[in-house]
Amino acid sequence: MDITKDQYSEEHQSAGKPVKPKNISVIQKAVEARHRRRKLVEQVLFTTFRGAAVINGLALFIIIFFMLKNGLSAITWEFLSDVPRESMTKGGILPCIVGTALLGLGAIVIALPIGVASAIYLNEYAKPGLILRTIRLGINNLAGVPSVVFGLFGLAFFVTYLKMGVSLVSGCLTLAALSLPVIIGSTEEALKAVPDTYREASLGLGATKWQTIYRVVLPASLPGILTGAILGLSRAAGETAPIMFTAAVFFTPDLPGSIFDEIMALPYHIYVLATAGTNIEATRHLQYGTALVLIALVLGMNMAAIVWRSRIRKKLK
Amino acid sequence: MSPKPKMTSSNLDFYYGDFQALQDVNLEFHERQVTALIGPSGCGKSTYIRCLNRMNDLIPISRVEGRILLDDEDIYEPSLDVVMLRRRVGMVFQKPNPFPKSIFENTAYGLRVNGVKDKGFIQNRVEESLKRAALWDEVKDRLDDTALGLSGGQQQRLCIARALAVEPEVLLMDEPASALDPIATQKIEELIHELKELYTIIIVTHSMQQAARVSDMTAFFYMGKLIEFGDTDTMFTRPKLKQTEDYITGRFG
Ligand SMILES: Nc1ncnc2c1ncn2[C@@H]1O[C@H](COP(=O)(O)OP(=O)(O)OP(=O)(O)O)[C@@H](O)[C@H]1O
Numbered sequence: 001m002d003i004t005k006d007q008y009s010e011e012h013q014s015a016g017k018p019v020k021p022k023n024i025s026v027i028q029k030a031v032e033a034r035h036r037r038r039k040l041v042e043q044v045l046f047t048t049f050r051g052a053a054v055i056n057g058l059a060l061f062i063i064i065f066f067m068l069k070n071g072l073s074a075i076t077w078e079f080l081s082d083v084p085r086e087s088m089t090k091g092g093i094l095p096c097i098v099g100t101a102l103l104g105l106g107a108i109v110i111a112l113p114i115g116v117a118s119a120i121y122l123n124e125y126a127k128p129g130l131i132l133r134t135i136r137l138g139i140n141n142l143a144g145v146p147s148v149v150f151g152l153f154g155l156a157f158f159v160t161y162l163k164m165g166v167s168l169v170s171g172c173l174t175l176a177a178l179s180l181p182v183i184i185g186s187t188e189e190a191l192k193a194v195p196d197t198y199r200e201a202s203l204g205l206g207a208t209k210w211q212t213i214y215r216v217v218l219p220a221s222l223p224g225i226l227t228g229a230i231l232g233l234s235r236a237a238g239e240t241a242p243i244m245f246t247a248a249v250f251f252t253p254d255l256p257g258s259i260f261d262e263i264m265a266l267p268y269h270i271y272v273l274a275t276a277g278t279n280i281e282a283t284r285h286l287q288y289g290t291a292l293v294l295i296a297l298v299l300g301m302n303m304a305a306i307v308w309r310s311r312i313r314k315k316l317k
Numbered sequence: 318m319s320p321k322p323k324m325t326s327s328n329l330d331f332y333y334g335d336f337q338a339l340q341d342v343n344l345e346f347h348e349r350q351v352t353a354l355i356g357p358s359g360c361g362k363s364t365y366i367r368c369l370n371r372m373n374d375l376i377p378i379s380r381v382e383g384r385i386l387l388d389d390e391d392i393y394e395p396s397l398d399v400v401m402l403r404r405r406v407g408m409v410f411q412k413p414n415p416f417p418k419s420i421f422e423n424t425a426y427g428l429r430v431n432g433v434k435d436k437g438f439i440q441n442r443v444e445e446s447l448k449r450a451a452l453w454d455e456v457k458d459r460l461d462d463t464a465l466g467l468s469g470g471q472q473q474r475l476c477i478a479r480a481l482a483v484e485p486e487v488l489l490m491d492e493p494a495s496a497l498d499p500i501a502t503q504k505i506e507e508l509i510h511e512l513k514e515l516y517t518i519i520i521v522t523h524s525m526q527q528a529a530r531v532s533d534m535t536a537f538f539y540m541g542k543l544i545e546f547g548d549t550d551t552m553f554t555r556p557k558l559k560q561t562e563d564y565i566t567g568r569f570g
């Protein structure tokens with residue numbers, strides 16, 4: 001800055017001579033110097049961010065590699081299609097797979113409509129004010145409650161108070177309660193991302209509020225809502241604590257015949273094998289195998305949902 | 318003695334929170350007339366026409382005082398059905414805002430939400446509306462493509478077609494031609510001439526030439542106040558106020 005000024009005054013003093021734009025070269029130099037610094041900053045930041053991303057990707061890669069290395073040997077057709085035998089040291093984990101799939105499915109079937117309806121109410125209908133803020137605060141705090149607390153709540157409310165017993169339905173309801181805040185939060189974000197101009201256009205043509213939501217807002221926010229559902233589902237399917245008091249049991253050779261049956265589930269099975277089995281060391285590979293199946297199940301569900309979502313996005317474009 | 322006005326606003330005040338955006342606006346709009354609203358950016362033109370179909374209801378902090386009548390009915394009366402009002406008072410927005418749906422569905426939207434089921438009727442009305450909005454030739458072969466793939470000007474004409482499809486009684490147009498090229502603009506202006514026979518049209522425009530070409534009446538707004546209102550020819554040749562003259566001639570350059 002100062003240099004530029006000096007150059008300026010010098011030039012003014014030596015007026016008369018054909019003016020060579022000295023100051024321009026000074027500015028240029030300043031710009032270049034700054035440019036070099038900017039470029040450096042850019043590079044450092046970029047490298048740091050890339051490092052962070054790589055570490056993240058690496059973490060997932062290492063986890064999966066570790067699981068594969070230790071668990072792949074356990075994966076056989078029998079492992080996937082049979083019931084556990086000989087105190088769970090032999091046989092398969094079919095009841096756990098079925099149990100976890102049903103839990104996830106049930107939880108999402110319960111939580112998605114309730115969550116989306118709540119989010120629509122909060123975002124589209126409710127008038128801003130103390131009540132709305134209080135409800136939001138409640139939901140946000142609910143999202144931070146440890147899952148074991150949900151487990152105890154489920155035990156007290158669904159299992160005991162509503163007399164549903166330790167059962168698939170108690171587990172689904174507990175997991176639904178657990179994933180509700182996530183679904184509400186992400187659905188609200190998705191609804192907020194729909195530009196108000198869509199709402200105005202629709203209302204301006206004589207549509208009712210509900211028609212506007214149903215025909216314009218929801219379709220436009222569906223991809224975002226699905227993302228929320230995916231997150232909610234993944235979280236629910238992988239949890240141990242909420243189901244250990246409400247749905248899952250140590251061992252049951254039968255697949256659930258009704259929603260009031262007890263079930264086995266993958267995360268709980270891993271926990272049982274790793275802490276309470278008759279021979280913990282001997283079942284290590286089974287533990288990893290089960291974990292592998294759990295990861296595959298969760299990732300599989302995520303993938304399916306992502307593909308579905310991008311289909312919808314394409315259709316909207 | 319002129320016939321009864323289609324719409325009237327009397328002593329209209331409008332607030333965004335503490336900010337008063339409109340102050341004591343008194344205007345009348347007659348059937349088979351085009352009224353142009355002119356004035357510098359930020360003077361409240363959009364705010365004003367958004368009061369006429371209660372679009373500002375969507376802004377939680379906003380507040381309206383005064384009265385707006387549509388055929389003698391106070392549109393801010395609590396008993397009034399605002400959904401019906403908006404069907405009768407259609408709107409084309411300042412920024413084109415087609416839905417992320419097909420061109421056909423965009424045009425048919427207003428019919429569908431108003432309960433029209435007859436497929437043939439919808440088909441005809443869509444075609445007719447697109448033709449009137451001077452868009453038909455460009456889109457007739459790709460009615461099922463998404464409207465978001467259209468250019469800005471095409472999108473705006475689609476929004477006009479969409480508004481026409483439900484046959485409103487009053488048509489509010491907020492700078493409908495700001496994103497259009499001269500040819501499309503001319504088509505829109507011709508359309509306005511044609512529609513004038515049937516509807517009451519209120520148009521916001523920044524182009525003095527356009528106001529002079531299309532409108533019968535002109536209202537000049539400045540800083541939330543209605544400064545001058547009169548028939549367009551008089552306004553543009555012998556404005557009563559210096560302020561009006563400055564604005565009009567300034568823009569004529
Ligand atoms: N949603 C809002 N909240 C608060 N203030 C607003 C809002 N919309 C508009 N305003 C203010 O109200 C005044 C009038 O705005 P308005 O959009 O009606 O102007 P306009 O005449 O349409 O301008 P332009 O010609 O640029 O479109 C402006 O000062 C603007 O900042």
Ligand SMILES: [Mg+2]
Pocket residue numbers: 362363364411491
């Ligand atoms: Mg405006």
